[in-house]
Amino acid sequence: MQKLFRWASKWWPGLIPLAVMWGIAAWNNTLPLEADLSARSAAALKNTVLDKTRIAVAGRDVSFAAEAFSEEGRRDAVTAVETVPGVRLVDDLTRLVPEAKPFVWNAERDVVRVTLSGSAPLPGVKGRLVEVARKDLGGIEVADQMGLARGAPPRFENAAMLLLDQVGKLKDGKITVSDTSVSLSGMARELGGREAIAAALKNLPEGFSVATNDIKAPPYIFQAYKDPVAATVTLTGYVPDNTIHAAIATAAGRKFFGEKVVDNLKASIGAPASFGNSVVAALGALSRLSTGTLVVTDREVKLSGDALYEGAAADIRAGLGKDFPKTWQYKPEITVKPAAGPVDGTVCQQLFSELLTKGRIRFEPKRANIDPDSAGLLDHLIETALRCPNAMIEVAGHTDSDGEDSFNQALSEKRAQAVIDYLVKAGLPSDRFTAVGYGSTQPVAGNDTDEGKAQNRRIEFLVR
Amino acid sequence: MSFLLSFHWGWLVGSLLLGLAMGWISVVQRGSGTSKVLARWLAVLVAVLVAVSLARVIPGRFGYWLDLGLTMFGCYLVGCTIGACLRDWVVSRSAPAA
Numbered sequence: 001m002q003k004l005f006r007w008a009s010k011w012w013p014g015l016i017p018l019a020v021m022w023g024i025a026a027w028n029n030t031l032p033l034e035a036d037l038s039a040r041s042a043a044a045l046k047n048t049v050l051d052k053t054r055i056a057v058a059g060r061d062v063s064f065a066a067e068a069f070s071e072e073g074r075r076d077a078v079t080a081v082e083t084v085p086g087v088r089l090v091d092d093l094t095r096l097v098p099e100a101k102p103f104v105w106n107a108e109r110d111v112v113r114v115t116l117s118g119s120a121p122l123p124g125v126k127g128r129l130v131e132v133a134r135k136d137l138g139g140i141e142v143a144d145q146m147g148l149a150r151g152a153p154p155r156f157e158n159a160a161m162l163l164l165d166q167v168g169k170l171k172d173g174k175i176t177v178s179d180t181s182v183s184l185s186g187m188a189r190e191l192g193g194r195e196a197i198a199a200a201l202k203n204l205p206e207g208f209s210v211a212t213n214d215i216k217a218p219p220y221i222f223q224a225y226k227d228p229v230a231a232t233v234t235l236t237g238y239v240p241d242n243t244i245h246a247a248i249a250t251a252a253g254r255k256f257f258g259e260k261v262v263d264n265l266k267a268s269i270g271a272p273a274s275f276g277n278s279v280v281a282a283l284g285a286l287s288r289l290s291t292g293t294l295v296v297t298d299r300e301v302k303l304s305g306d307a308l309y310e311g312a313a314a315d316i317r318a319g320l321g322k323d324f325p326k327t328w329q330y331k332p333e334i335t336v337k338p339a340a341g342p343v344d345g346t347v348c349q350q351l352f353s354e355l356l357t358k359g360r361i362r363f364e365p366k367r368a369n370i371d372p373d374s375a376g377l378l379d380h381l382i383e384t385a386l387r388c389p390n391a392m393i394e395v396a397g398h399t400d401s402d403g404e405d406s407f408n409q410a411l412s413e414k415r416a417q418a419v420i421d422y423l424v425k426a427g428l429p430s431d432r433f434t435a436v437g438y439g440s441t442q443p444v445a446g447n448d449t450d451e452g453k454a455q456n457r458r459i460e461f462l463v464r
Numbered sequence: 465m466s467f468l469l470s471f472h473w474g475w476l477v478g479s480l481l482l483g484l485a486m487g488w489i490s491v492v493q494r495g496s497g498t499s500k501v502l503a504r505w506l507a508v509l510v511a512v513l514v515a516v517s518l519a520r521v522i523p524g525r526f527g528y529w530l531d532l533g534l535t536m537f538g539c540y541l542v543g544c545t546i547g548a549c550l551r552d553w554v555v556s557r558s559a560p561a562a
Contacts, residue, residue: 007490007548009497011541014486018479018540025475025536026529033471033528059528086467088527089520 030059037062037086044080049073049122051097051148060086065093069122069150100149105160107133107167108174109186113141114167118176121152129160137168153180155205166200169193173215181211188217191238191268217270222279222296224252224286226259226305233286234262237296239279240271251280254373255287257359258380272299274325281323285316287376290337299325304333308383311427340387345463348388352461355380361419361459366403368414370422378419381461382426394434394462395419400453401440413437419459468535479536483543490544491551510537 034057041055041062050073053066064081068074074094082090105118114137120126126146133142153159156177163175163182170193173186182204188194194217201210222237233256239245245265252261275296282301286294292305301324307313313334324330343351355377362371370378385393397412397419416435424430445452469476490497498506516522517530 003552004545004548005503006497007487007552008544009503010490010493010495011483011486011544012498014482014540014544017482018536021475021478021482022529022533022536025472026532029472029475029532030525030528036471058524059526060531061524061527086471088531089523 033060033086034058037084040084041081041087044084045077048077048080049124050077050094051123054093055081060088061091062087062089063091063093067097067148068094069097069148071096097148097150099151101151102179103149103151103153103156103177105146105156105177106174107160107164109140109167109170110172113143115143115145117145118147119149119152120146121148121150121156123148125157125160128157129164132161133164133167136165153207155207158205159208162200162203162205166197169197170215171218177208178211180208182208183212183214184210185212185214186216188215191218191220191270193217195269219297220268220270220272220275222265222275222294224283224294226256226286226289226292228259228291231259232262233259234264236264237266238268238271239265240269240275241267244271244276247276248279248283251373252283254362255284255376257287257377258355272328274328278324278328284323284372284375285319285332287373288312288316288379289334299328300331301328302331302333305335306337307334308337308379309339309386309426310336312379312382340383342389343387345388345391348384348391349461349463351384351387352381352393352463355384356458356460360457363415363418366411368411368418370418378422378426382423382428385423385428385432388463392432392434392464394436394464396460396462397435397437398442398444398456398458398460399440400456401443401447402453405439409437409439411437412439415459468531472532472535475532476536476539479539480543483540483545484547484550485543486540487544487547487549488551489547491548491555510534 037060038055038057041057041064045053050066050068054064056063062081062084064078066077068077074096078090078092078094081087100119103119103121105120106116108115108117114133116129116133120129126144126148129146130142130144159177159182163177166184167175169189171187171189173184176183182201184197188197194215197215198213201213204210220238222239223235225234227234233252235248235252239248245267248265249261249263252263278301279296282294282296282303285303286292286305288307289305290308292303295302303316307316313336316334317332359374359377361374361377363369364371395416397414397416399408399412401408413435414437416437420430420433420435423433440447440456443452443456444458445455447453447456513530513534517527517534520527522530
């Protein structure tokens with residue numbers, strides 16, 4: 001031992017090269033060592049769930065800042081870094097993610113994008129929500145403005161996924177989850193979308209409830225356009241079901257005597273109440289116009305176009321509102337077609353014959369009450385009568401051979417008179433018209449078929 | 465410690481070799497070494513530095529450099545001791561023959 005101390009007293013000169021080596025070693029190794037520790041600390045945190053993780057290494061000391069989603073997770077993360085071999089001290093700057101109270105999450109859709117905002121409980125959930133939104137919403141831009149917060153209700157992710165699916169059914173609108181209550185507003189993309197969303201909301205996970213559902217259905221639109229040049233009436237838009245579709249198509253066929261009905265209607269739910277009756281009434285008004293457009297939007301009816309003469313315009317403006325339920329709005333924009341030039345009696349007769357070939361004046365069966373479906377035809381007859389103000393006109397009634405002759409004779413007379421009354425009410429002088437009834441004495445077709453009988457039941461206008 | 469050894473083994477082996485050389489020389493070197501008083505003070509200084517290092521008082525890079533320096537110094541001392549013992553053994557074996 002004595003010898004060792006004696007030798008040791010002579011070891012000091014070696015300290016000088018040792019110090020030089022120390023300096024070089026420190027110079028060369030500090031940065032690689034720090035990089036190595038930093039990489040291994042990050043690797044140790046790979047399986048932990050953290051936000052805003054920041055690792056700074058000085059020498060062998062690690063400064064570790066992060067936001068954790070639970071106290072346990074936070075402690076585990078710190079321990080993971082502490083146990084990295086080579087780490088000397090860990091400066092623990094971790095904290096818990098702030099708790100959101102209430103926990104609010106929003107999905108908002110406008111024309112160009114879907115914006116997700118509010119809070120998500122975990123980075124993984126946040127990522128999945130954005131991914132599902134991108135995938136399910138058909139390529140629309142998804143803006144992620146979500147932050148992270150603790151305090152999400154249980155089964156939040158399931159609820160949010162279900163609601164994201166509903167965002168796809170919206171044209172625009174906003175869905176908000178506040179703790180466990182769900183609020184929805186906006187407009188559905190398609191008819192029936194509102195109902196589909198309401199049905200889907202029944203599948204919300206246990207604990208969640210719908211606070212407000214202000215999703216509006218898109219307007220229920222029915223349109224009809226009467227084009228006198230192409231001689232067509234085009235029906236577009238929606239009808240509630242096939243029965244009403246058939247009723248509307250039949251009514252259109254009866255009302256538009258000279259035009260071909262082009263039926264482009266689609267069946268869809270969401271129609272307002274009394275839709276069928278109101279549309280049929282509105283089509284009756286459209287049939288009295290020379291050219292016109294009918295637009296039924298939910299409970300609003302817009303009718304625009306040219307009436308054939310002033311009296312008809314006033315009648316359409318005033319009369320149609322009565323046919324709609326009280327809650328409906330009626331907006332007529334009726335102008336009067338410029339009066340056609342006067343013609344002589346021969347031309348008038350020709351025009352009457354043409355009109356009465358295309359369509360027939362209809363009456364209630366076995367009675368002399370004019371069917372409202374004939375209003376369009378009568379307007380055309382009145383317009384024609386106005387063009388030859390000096391012609392005297394005989395209105396002749398005919399019936400088929402069914403029933404007794406005396407009844408048919410009386411019925412034909414009454415029907416002819418009913419037509420004259422209609423014309424007079426429209427403003428034509430009564431002394432221009434004479435009513436004549438021929439009963440079944442002048443058939444134009446055989447009375448042995450229904451078709452023939454229908455042809456024989458007729459009103460004729462004869463210029464004298 | 466094992467991390468320091470594995471990460472800096474080259475430098476530590478260098479320190480050890482330096483110590484071996486220094487120990488080898490010290491056995492036969494003439495002249496006086498450090499005085500006892502100075503040696504004690506140095507021992508105290510080293511003890512304090514070791515204590516500081518173990519207590520992890522100095523933070524960051526300086527703490528790391530201190531650990532590295534002390535480890536290299538330790539290796540140097542070990543090298544010195546082995547070198548001196550080896551040389552002493554060689555000298556004592558050859559002396560009777562001479």
